[in-house]
Amino acid sequence: MEERKQKEDKPITIYDIAKEAGVSPSTVSRVLTNKVKVNPKKRDIICKIMEKYDFKPNALARSLADTKSNTIGIITADVRNPFYAQIFVACEVAARRAGYIVLLCNSMGETDQEKQLLTQMQEQRVDAVIQLGGRADDLESNPSYVEQANRLIKTMPLVVSGKLDGTDAYQVQIDAVKAMESIMEYLIRLKHTKIAMIGGRMDVLSTYEKRQTYLKVLERHQIKPVEAFMRDNGEYSYEAGYRSMNELLSGTNIPTAVIAINDFSATGIIRSIIEHGYRIPQDISVVSYDNTYMANFLIPKLTSVDYNYEAYGEKLVQTAILASRKEEVPRIQYIEPTIVIRESSGPAPISV
Amino acid sequence: MEERKQKEDKPITIYDIAKEAGVSPSTVSRVLTNKVKVNPKKRDIICKIMEKYDFKPNALARSLADTKSNTIGIITADVRNPFYAQIFVACEVAARRAGYIVLLCNSMGETDQEKQLLTQMQEQRVDAVIQLGGRADDLESNPSYVEQANRLIKTMPLVVSGKLDGTDAYQVQIDAVKAMESIMEYLIRLKHTKIAMIGGRMDVLSTYEKRQTYLKVLERHQIKPVEAFMRDNGEYSYEAGYRSMNELLSGTNIPTAVIAINDFSATGIIRSIIEHGYRIPQDISVVSYDNTYMANFLIPKLTSVDYNYEAYGEKLVQTAILASRKEEVPRIQYIEPTIVIRESSGPAPISV
DNA sequence: GTGAAAGCGCTAACAC
DNA sequence: GTGTTAGCGCTTTCAC
Numbered sequence: 001m002e003e004r005k006q007k008e009d010k011p012i013t014i015y016d017i018a019k020e021a022g023v024s025p026s027t028v029s030r031v032l033t034n035k036v037k038v039n040p041k042k043r044d045i046i047c048k049i050m051e052k053y054d055f056k057p058n059a060l061a062r063s064l065a066d067t068k069s070n071t072i073g074i075i076t077a078d079v080r081n082p083f084y085a086q087i088f089v090a091c092e093v094a095a096r097r098a099g100y101i102v103l104l105c106n107s108m109g110e111t112d113q114e115k116q117l118l119t120q121m122q123e124q125r126v127d128a129v130i131q132l133g134g135r136a137d138d139l140e141s142n143p144s145y146v147e148q149a150n151r152l153i154k155t156m157p158l159v160v161s162g163k164l165d166g167t168d169a170y171q172v173q174i175d176a177v178k179a180m181e182s183i184m185e186y187l188i189r190l191k192h193t194k195i196a197m198i199g200g201r202m203d204v205l206s207t208y209e210k211r212q213t214y215l216k217v218l219e220r221h222q223i224k225p226v227e228a229f230m231r232d233n234g235e236y237s238y239e240a241g242y243r244s245m246n247e248l249l250s251g252t253n254i255p256t257a258v259i260a261i262n263d264f265s266a267t268g269i270i271r272s273i274i275e276h277g278y279r280i281p282q283d284i285s286v287v288s289y290d291n292t293y294m295a296n297f298l299i300p301k302l303t304s305v306d307y308n309y310e311a312y313g314e315k316l317v318q319t320a321i322l323a324s325r326k327e328e329v330p331r332i333q334y335i336e337p338t339i340v341i342r343e344s345s346g347p348a349p350i351s352v
Numbered sequence: 353m354e355e356r357k358q359k360e361d362k363p364i365t366i367y368d369i370a371k372e373a374g375v376s377p378s379t380v381s382r383v384l385t386n387k388v389k390v391n392p393k394k395r396d397i398i399c400k401i402m403e404k405y406d407f408k409p410n411a412l413a414r415s416l417a418d419t420k421s422n423t424i425g426i427i428t429a430d431v432r433n434p435f436y437a438q439i440f441v442a443c444e445v446a447a448r449r450a451g452y453i454v455l456l457c458n459s460m461g462e463t464d465q466e467k468q469l470l471t472q473m474q475e476q477r478v479d480a481v482i483q484l485g486g487r488a489d490d491l492e493s494n495p496s497y498v499e500q501a502n503r504l505i506k507t508m509p510l511v512v513s514g515k516l517d518g519t520d521a522y523q524v525q526i527d528a529v530k531a532m533e534s535i536m537e538y539l540i541r542l543k544h545t546k547i548a549m550i551g552g553r554m555d556v557l558s559t560y561e562k563r564q565t566y567l568k569v570l571e572r573h574q575i576k577p578v579e580a581f582m583r584d585n586g587e588y589s590y591e592a593g594y595r596s597m598n599e600l601l602s603g604t605n606i607p608t609a610v611i612a613i614n615d616f617s618a619t620g621i622i623r624s625i626i627e628h629g630y631r632i633p634q635d636i637s638v639v640s641y642d643n644t645y646m647a648n649f650l651i652p653k654l655t656s657v658d659y660n661y662e663a664y665g666e667k668l669v670q671t672a673i674l675a676s677r678k679e680e681v682p683r684i685q686y687i688e689p690t691i692v693i694r695e696s697s698g699p700a701p702i703s704v
Numbered sequence: 705g706t707g708a709a710a711g712c713g714c715t716a717a718c719a720c
Numbered sequence: 721g722t723g724t725t726a727g728c729g730c731t732t733t734c735a736c
Contacts, residue, residue: 059475061713123411413729
């Protein structure tokens with residue numbers, strides 16, 4: 001029951017608390033973990049002392065002791081991309097609700113960096129890692145990355161937003177096929193037949209799937225695909241969208257609708273269309289993917305495909321947590337897209 | 353020198369390595385820390401074995417042992433805001449370069465949450481915490497938050513992007529005064545005299561400073577301030593910008609230039625202007641703060657004040673690290689703004 | 705240069 | 721219910 005001589009530097013520990021409370025350290029630990037009954041009186045005394053010294057249990061020591069860090073590592077290419085920012089925040093919210101912390105690392109799109117991050121996550125002994133984009137987006141998984149991932153998976157579960165062939169990574173994917181189906185059917189219902197698809201790289205899984213679906217739906221409606229309408233420019237940026245649309249509009253065959261690979265691209269596309277003197281959506285409709293806040297800001301407001309981000313984050317995190325507890329989780333799960341119609345799309349113009 | 357019997361579950365430790373290498377654990381630790389000479393031959397053997405088992409040192413244990421986690425905690429209101437996303441990524445890059453990891457937590461703008469995050473950071477034993485926005489933005493610091501922050505500061509340094517009166521937090525701020533000065537002088541040089549300032553809350557430090565500077569510069573040029581031109585609508589959003597500009601344009605006194613509190617606001621403001629049939633910048637110039645990627649996307653492209661984000665992140669992180677090592681760091685530092693001129697601003701129209 | 709041993713702060717059997 | 725005793729995996733004196 002003795003007062004602690006304030007050694008200013010050393011942070012207080014359960015031993016200090018225990019001594020002052022006249023109990024054993026384990027009792028203090030018990031009130032901390034709160035899993036086992038403790039004499040209410042003692043608990044009270046202990047709590048008082050904890051508060052008095054503003055005691056904060058050392059999470060590192062706790063994690064070391066029970067070999068569980070209550071941390072989920074998240075690797076993404078770049079949170080500055082609002083698409084990932086949305087998912088990340090959704091993950092964080094879900095994680096916090098479940099009593100977990102998230103450790104975020106950006107790979108900046110560099111594969112080497114990404115590999116290193118896997119290692120880092122292992123060293124940090126996170127309970128599971130969630131990978132958003134990056135190598136998990138590849139149509140053909142990078143072998144050396146797969147190798148690294150497999151090493152990680154020996155230690156902890158990995159859940160990816162795409163896929164990682166040759167690994168046991170859990171997959172929680174956006175349903176790219178449905179995402180394209182719904183947009184195409186929507187446009188065709190509006191009598192569009194001259195539909196362009198702009199942006200993206202064909203070695204990216206979701207983009208590839210979109211393209212395949214695009215072709216499939218055209219065929220289903222007996223619309224002949226036009227080479228010039230398919231402009232996978234290799235990028236997902238504003239500039240690329242702008243450039244590709246400029247090219248397209250400088251030709252003779254002008255589409256009545258264009259599907260942008262994402263909101264960034266759409267933004268460039270819209271700029272190009274307007275600069276060329278066409279009206280949106282009267283002359284050309286524009287639809288897009290991701291439904292980031294940009295969609296609301298543009299003039300006209302953008303029709304874009306949304307993926308309930310909150311639910312997405314929740315599913316990613318739940319998968320990670322359950323897997324880390326070795327509970328059963330489906331190996332692959334899908335997120336349903338919903339098309340949000342705004343001002344940028346409308347009926348096809350009456351053909352001349 | 354014996355092979356390790358692969359107990360599949362337990363991760364390998366330096367003891368396992370040591371045994372197989374025929375050395376003591378301390379020697380293994382020495383090659384890990386790499387601070388002390390080790391017989392090159394032994395080192396070699398040890399490294400080989402580490403690789404063979406894909407050994408990853410437990411960062412938790414390391415941190416526990418040397419009471420240093422090499423982690424910097426970052427608290428922000430919402431990384432989905434591109435302004436914070438930019439700074440965060442810059443911090444991460446700087447931190448990684450210095451051998452640190454960052455732990456990101458979003459408070460979602462809730463003070464309680466924010467307080468809890470401080471506690472969480474303490475428990476995680478991060479080496480320092482950086483707070484971007486939130487309570488550090490307040491013109492008058494929230495007393496109960498200050499209290500919580502002070503508790504944290506007893507344990508570790510806190511560096512904030514704003515200020516926290518009554519604490520020893522380090523400050524690395526954007527120079528809001530200069531940011532406004534340069535924009536005002538720019539506009540006035542272009543012969544603008546009817547300048548509106550839209551968006552923001554006056555209990556936010558940087559906004560308050562901007563308003564004060566706005567008034568000061570007007571006075572310096574003998575321009576009488578117009579009540580209707582000062583529309584601190586309490587928000588920093590697209591919608592608020594749109595709404596306020598609509599109100600302003602429905603009046604009789606139309607400004608020739610408007611300063612938006614940030615790019616989000618500017619986006620709404622631009623929409624409103626266009627919908628009202630005015631041209632940008634021929635009729636009305638629009639300038640803004642933060643120079644996020646939005647500035648490049650808008651039509652017209654937005655003139656916006658930039659803060660070298662890379663340098664900002666570097667300074668925040670360096671301050672955090674140095675302070676955590678108890679080295680001397682200035683208590684307050686400033687980030688210089690630069691105005692990036694694009695399409696949305698130009699000379700004032702010839703007055704009628 | 706290297707090993708032995710103590711310790712970082714906590715949890716979790718295990719007895720009582 | 722509570723104290724005792726081992727760890728968790730690493731770093732770091734301190735001798736030699």
